Amino acid sequence: MRFMVMIKADERTEAGVLPTEEELTAMGRYNEELVKAGVLLAGEGLHSSAKGARVVFSDGVPSVIDGPFAEAKELVAGFWLLDVKSKEEAIEWVKRVPCTEGVEVTIEIRQVHEVDDFGEAFTPELRAKDQELREKEEQLRLAVRDDR
Numbered sequence: 001m002r003f004m005v006m007i008k009a010d011e012r013t014e015a016g017v018l019p020t021e022e023e024l025t026a027m028g029r030y031n032e033e034l035v036k037a038g039v040l041l042a043g044e045g046l047h048s049s050a051k052g053a054r055v056v057f058s059d060g061v062p063s064v065i066d067g068p069f070a071e072a073k074e075l076v077a078g079f080w081l082l083d084v085k086s087k088e089e090a091i092e093w094v095k096r097v098p099c100t101e102g103v104e105v106t107i108e109i110r111q112v113h114e115v116d117d118f119g120e121a122f123t124p125e126l127r128a129k130d131q132e133l134r135e136k137e138e139q140l141r142l143a144v145r146d147d148r
Helices: 021-036 087-094 115-121 124-147
Strands: 002-008 040-045 053-058 061-066 076-083 107-111
Touching: 002 087, 021 040, 087 107
Parallel strands: none
Antiparallel strands: 002 076, 002 107, 040 076, 053 061
16 A cells, blocks of 8 residues: 655745754654665655646636745645555554654645556556556656666
């Protein structure tokens, strides 16, 4: 089971305040634990919403709204993508996230849909095309990494 773990933004992250060396060190240790346990698929911090944009579709027509966005607590400041056995295991990992004393942090955990979740609507043809795209994506990612 894959879970997206999202660290909610706050006034600090939206102001562009970067983590201290102590916070980065603690987070590095935590990420290393995730890697050693074989559960970390991805994890990154995000720039503030001031550097972002939203694309809103109305009747199929897109319009772009540049950040910053209101309600920092509704925004995402960073994420991990974990591959674990259950929601309970994801919760146990999240309870170990290093957090700075005196700072309130909210972390949301959401399960990622798997192919079988879509039932009959995800036909064998669609599944094959999805698998083909995933394989191409992996090949491109490896090729780009080799070019660096």
